Amino acid sequence: MAAAMPLALVVLLLLGPGGPARAESPRDSLREELVITPLPSGDVAATFQFRIRWDSELQREGVSHYRLFPKALGQLISKYSLRELHLSFTQGFWRTRYWGPPFLQASSGAELWVWFQDTVTDVDKSWKELSNVLSGIFCASLNFIDSTNTVTPTASFKPLGLANDTDHYFLRYAVLPREVVCTENLTPWKKLLPCSSKAGLSVLLKADRLFHTRYHSQAVHIRPICRNARCTSISWELRQTLSVVFDAFITGQGKKDWSLFRMFSRTLTEPCPLASESRVYVDITNYSQDNETVEVNPPPTTTYEDVILGTRRTYAVYDLLDTAMINNSRNLNLQLKWKKPPENGYIHYQPAQDRLQPHLLEMLIQLPANSVTKVSIQFERALLKWTEYTPDPNHGFYISPSVLSALVPSMVAAKPVDWEGSPLFNTLFPVSDGSSYFVRLYTEPLLVNLPTPDFSMPYNVICLTCTVVAVCYGSFYNLLTRTFHIEEPSTGGLAKRLANLIRRARGVPPL
């Protein structure tokens, strides 16, 4: 009896989808994309985007059939009447000065901003419940969002999707800067993807590589967009984005050659069968300042050129749905190599050892024309032992000057000189060829003020201690070792009689 019951239950579940499939269900499509951007500093940035477009109405009631669009988020939209939702988790900071402008930057920590539809009566209550539900879905402490860290911006954060009128009363924004991003946030994020982490670009999403990065930002964006070019009807768009920046020093061990395997410890094996588009873009724009070019292997079939974020850029395009690119027997492992003209430079650095040897830094550099080159070195000051100070320590300590030896191109070609025949001032340095002359220049020595101890303190301490010991110990010693007797005053004495005579003569009472 009990055994028959679970059997019946299983049968019912399997028959379920057969029935309502005949009813109308909105269509949805998946596009996935990976953009690899080599950065000017030698690091490489990778941006994943997974976009599901669901052709469905804005006000949705009674929807029960979900195909690609995740049910967890679809139910959120209908229950809390959302118009737009943007939730991001970020660790690190995007260094625009070294890396260039980002595609989409997010606040460090957790950031959530939501536009509600104008049918919502109590926006604050819906906001609080929504943050609690999201904290359960993404395993984050979003339940700490309350009125103390929520604001209603009045001018910025306009809707990113379709909007008729924007009454900022329906907007809420909150940031939790202390929130940590780790594998437990990535796991539910990956589970929202239609192909999870089994096929397509999402096989590259391995936590132990994605968190070993300088910058990690994952986000979920939901907004209504135009369904077609004429924009007469609305579709829902869900974008899941993930941006990481791999550090050349930590991950690449100093080398600037990148490949998918080195970055993600995986290669692409098959496209996601549910995706209508699956592409990888590699930024191959030339950074012509350093004469560096990026070479991509395997060579791309097509390229894409456009003005992105203000500059004209070229991208190599790899289409995973193209069977020539990737099939059952071939993996796709993109490799990027930097081709630089060989640099002729030399650096020798010998760090100091305390009380043994000083720092030595020697560099051979080629200075570009019409420019200013600054070389600086940081050092720390440490305390010396008290015997190592000079008698005048407040004067400071000297650091030896730097030496610059240079071959300066000559305006006029010089002839080789005869040492015995020419004047002495011309034969200081030997000259090999007349096109340049040798010169050795020195900088000023540096006078550094070291923290100086107060040398009178030992004397002060000795005086004070001795006084205290003498007073305390001396008093105790006296109390313990001396006894007190009562003494009879002596009655006679010659000196006393003489003194009394003189006192009587003066008229003063006697002793």
Place this chain on the structure above:
Amino acid sequence: NLLAYSFVLSPFSEQFFRSGHTNNWAVLVCTSRFWFNYRHVANTLSVYRSVKRLGIPDSHIVLMLADDMACNPRNPKPATVFSHKNMELNVYGDDVEVDYRSYEVTVENFLRVLTGRIPPSTPRSKRLLSDDRSNILIYMTGHGGNGFLKFQDSEEITNIELADAFEQMWQKRRYNELLFIIDTCQGASMYERFYSPNIMALASSQVGEDSLSHQPDPAIGVHLMDRYTFYVLEFLEEINPASQTNMNDLFQVCPKSLCVSTPGHRTDLFQRDPKNVLITDFFGSVRKVEITTETISLQQYSEMESSYKEDQMDEELMEPLKYAEQLPVAQIIHQKPKLKDWHPPGGFILGLWALIIMVFFKTYGIKHMKFIF
């Protein structure tokens, strides 16, 4: 063929309802914060890993970690937590789901999870939705003393509070049987005060003894695990969902020669004999499955063409929609900031002014009133 199946199945069908529970839950709590308490997080995650491996799904596990070790800036290998030195076993894994993390791990939240008195907006993954046929495993680790367990360096839970929480659970029929394991210093003091039926308890050390940590890793720089949980993990790695090992083996897991402290256990409140209790009764979620050979045909899902017609119909009726302008400077400059609603002054201000006016008239007399009005 079917006859042969039924002969093979009959000894196991006896065990179908022997233990009396139908579902399994686990509440795993690490109460310590800060990098040098890495081993407590590793303890909890190794029990989490064993419990998941033996079949309890994430929806039935409430995992509470008081600090983040995996993505801590001091971790030389991010997104990993190791239990064995030389980084042999990563107990953090690839699909971990932490329900309560960082500042959410407090005594109040822990007791609310156990007793079920949780605010209505709490998501499902943060609730212990057990019933009277649930076997619950509760594992706690951290720093403790005689009669208390420290939470995050700022508060404690006492053994009396814990015993009362379990009694509340019994009164509300929230468990069938409960296994309580604690790995802290003087852990046995935490189960001394239990008085509800069907509870079995294990601790890593007796009152007056300290629980010691196992081995440090020179690359990570901290101790990776505590001794008791390390040997429990090794014991559990050999269990699989079909094993018949019972609780008496778990009681012998860490003798004094290995653990230095003396592990203790308490079974007087438990109704069944420990040698009849399987490890998988608490650590696993053994589902009773019947395999059928019938086949069912599914209909093919076909793309709908009818929605195209809907689009064409709507096109003539509706006007084109447009995206909002991201930075409409003219509109922003000319918008008036919303005036805050004027509220009449509250009771305190009114009372203060009344007092001042009373004092004024008392001292100077009523004849000055005409100068006011």
